[in-house]
Amino acid sequence: MGHPLVLVCLAFLSTAVIDSEKRQHRVQHGPCSYTFILPEVEHCLPSKDFQVTNSLQRDSPPSPDQDPARGERMVESLEAATENNTRWLQKLESYIQENVRSGMEEMKRSTVHTHTAAMLEIGTNLLSQSAEQTRKLTNVETQVLNQTSRVEIQLLEYSLVTNRLEKHILQQNQEISRLNDKNSFLEQRFSALETRHVKELQGIQREKRQLQELLERQSRLVTLLQGSSSLNSTLLQRQQAVLTGTVQQLLAMVTHCNDISTQPKVESVIFMDCAEIFRSGVTESGVYDIRPPNSTHAVKVFCDMQTRGGGWTVIQHRRDGAVDFHRDWRDYKMGFGDPSGEYWVGNDVIHLITTSKEYTLHVQLKDAEGNEATSYYDHFYIDAEDKNYSLHSRGFSGTAGRTSSLSHPGTMFSTKDRDNDRCSCKCAQMASGGWWFEACGPSNLNGIYYAGVSNVVRYNGIKWYYWKGPGLITTMSTMMVRPVDF
Numbered sequence: 001m002g003h004p005l006v007l008v009c010l011a012f013l014s015t016a017v018i019d020s021e022k023r024q025h026r027v028q029h030g031p032c033s034y035t036f037i038l039p040e041v042e043h044c045l046p047s048k049d050f051q052v053t054n055s056l057q058r059d060s061p062p063s064p065d066q067d068p069a070r071g072e073r074m075v076e077s078l079e080a081a082t083e084n085n086t087r088w089l090q091k092l093e094s095y096i097q098e099n100v101r102s103g104m105e106e107m108k109r110s111t112v113h114t115h116t117a118a119m120l121e122i123g124t125n126l127l128s129q130s131a132e133q134t135r136k137l138t139n140v141e142t143q144v145l146n147q148t149s150r151v152e153i154q155l156l157e158y159s160l161v162t163n164r165l166e167k168h169i170l171q172q173n174q175e176i177s178r179l180n181d182k183n184s185f186l187e188q189r190f191s192a193l194e195t196r197h198v199k200e201l202q203g204i205q206r207e208k209r210q211l212q213e214l215l216e217r218q219s220r221l222v223t224l225l226q227g228s229s230s231l232n233s234t235l236l237q238r239q240q241a242v243l244t245g246t247v248q249q250l251l252a253m254v255t256h257c258n259d260i261s262t263q264p265k266v267e268s269v270i271f272m273d274c275a276e277i278f279r280s281g282v283t284e285s286g287v288y289d290i291r292p293p294n295s296t297h298a299v300k301v302f303c304d305m306q307t308r309g310g311g312w313t314v315i316q317h318r319r320d321g322a323v324d325f326h327r328d329w330r331d332y333k334m335g336f337g338d339p340s341g342e343y344w345v346g347n348d349v350i351h352l353i354t355t356s357k358e359y360t361l362h363v364q365l366k367d368a369e370g371n372e373a374t375s376y377y378d379h380f381y382i383d384a385e386d387k388n389y390s391l392h393s394r395g396f397s398g399t400a401g402r403t404s405s406l407s408h409p410g411t412m413f414s415t416k417d418r419d420n421d422r423c424s425c426k427c428a429q430m431a432s433g434g435w436w437f438e439a440c441g442p443s444n445l446n447g448i449y450y451a452g453v454s455n456v457v458r459y460n461g462i463k464w465y466y467w468k469g470p471g472l473i474t475t476m477s478t479m480m481v482r483p484v485d486f
């Protein structure tokens with residue numbers, strides 16, 4: 001160790017040895033020198049029982065030729081010296097012990113230093129490790145914060161969407177309640193109408209009963225009159241004729257009343273065409289529901305119940321130009337216009353009706369001067385859409401020309417968007433409307449409606465060539481069909 005031991009140089013002087021003959025022993029140890037003065041050995045007689053012990057002993061037995069007093073002094077001085085020595089030794093010991101203790105402390109301190117250094121090193125390591133951990137933790141925290149903010153943004157978006165949906169639902173609810181209000185209003189109106197209808201029906205039935213009573217009274221009167229044959233027979237006959245006429249009128253009225261009271265029933269029965277409606281007893285022209293054969297839904301058509309015995313189903317009608325006839329394939333397929341005015345019933349309906357059994361076609365025309373003409377075909381039908389509604393007609397007659405103005409059998413239907421004619425041009429666009437154009441053919445009842453008298457030849461007008469040539473201005477046209485066996 002770097003701590004130099006402070007050594008005290010001690011000189012042991014044997015107090016008992018004063019004379020110069022006493023020998024001095026010097027021991028050099030480092031910077032210290034130890035001087036021992038040993039008692040004279042030549043004055044001491046060797047004795048057999050001389051031994052070196054730690055115990056206080058006489059160095060030599062008293063020789064007989066020596067002074068006993070002097071020997072005793074020597075012993076005393078020796079004892080004192082020994083005591084001194086012992087004391088020194090003790091001091092030395094304590095000193096050494098002290099030194100050793102301080103050394104130990106030093107050692108301990110240095111150990112502590114080493115430990116401290118090691119601890120410092122470990123501490124530094126720990127610090128750097130914890131710094132690393134802290135860095136990682138911070139990273140994780142940022143990531144978590146990022147995630148959290150993203151989730152928060154999403155939540156915000158969701159809540160926005162939810163708000164919008166709620167608003168929407170609120171609007172829907174308002175709409176529903178509004179509709180409910182409207183619905184209840186309509187229901188009230190409907191029930192009012194119903195009660196009115198029932199009342200009307202009751203009135204009509206009452207009228208019918210009254211008429212029946214009247215009829216009975218009249219017939220009784222007739223029999224009475226017939227009974228009194230002695231009266232003026234000519235007068236009687238005339239009266240009878242008048243009465244019979246009245247009775248017939250009354251009967252017709254009663255039938256009419258019956259028709260009125262059973263009209264709802266008539267409506268619920270669906271007829272195939274106007275001929276069936278006519279046969280059921282309805283003789284008034286007007287708009288009726290029919291259901292063509294193989295068709296799932298009813299169609300409104302105009303029934304002509306007067307012309308040539310009635311029962312005609314009108315498939316085309318022009319009279320004032322109110323409806324645009326320059327339409328596409330789909331419109332001509334499904335039909336368009338208003339059955340109570342101008343309309344085209346629809347190619348599908350025409351096909352279904354005219355192929356269910358044999359049909360005749362009646363074409364009725366009127367020009368600007370009011371002249372009327374008709375064309376009549378004994379047989380008429382058109383194919384289905386997969387054959388482009390090809391036309392088939394035969395057995396022509398009538399006043400609108402000596403030759404048929406309809407195209408040849410097998411001519412396909414064309415519209416502005418489906419060109420099936422035999423012309424390199426597009427007849428449906430040149431002549432306008434949908435028709436059985438050949439190239440482009442002598443007729444087109446679906447052309448443009450021109451009102452009034454005019455000398456201008458128009459190729460895209462309503463045309464029926466063999467009646468009046470290309471310049472005909474037609475102010476009315478009707479196409480209608482009826483079963484051959486009507």
Ligand SMILES: *[C@@H]1O[C@H](CO)[C@@H](O)[C@H](O)[C@H]1NC(C)=O
Nearest residue numbers: 014015016076077080081084
């Ligand atoms: C013992 O030592 C002391 C000094 O420390 C000295 O005065 C004394 O005379 C010595 N005694 C003997 C017997 O040498």
Ligand SMILES: *[C@@H]1O[C@H](CO)[C@@H](O)[C@H](O)[C@H]1NC(C)=O
Nearest residue numbers: 139142143144145146147150
């Ligand atoms: C946080 O998220 C954004 C995208 O929302 C991304 O661009 C960015 O890199 C992210 N930051 C961290 C530290 O992950």
Ligand SMILES: *[C@@H]1O[C@H](CO)[C@@H](O)[C@H](O)[C@H]1NC(C)=O
Nearest residue numbers: 230231232233234235236238
């Ligand atoms: C019968 O009626 C005719 C015509 O009204 C009349 O001229 C004639 O006098 C009448 N005869 C009798 C007997 O009333």
Ligand SMILES: *[C@@H]1O[C@H](CO)[C@@H](O)[C@H](O)[C@H]1NC(C)=O
Nearest residue numbers: 293294351352353355356357
């Ligand atoms: C109606 O349907 C039947 C069976 O599908 C068929 O035989 C008949 O020709 C159809 N009639 C018309 C007019 O299409």
Ligand SMILES: *[C@@H]1O[C@H](CO)[C@@H](O)[C@H](O)[C@H]1NC(C)=O
Nearest residue numbers: 386387388412417418419420
């Ligand atoms: C019907 O017309 C279309 C074009 O408009 C054509 O492609 C098709 O071949 C025609 N069908 C027949 C059976 O000719």
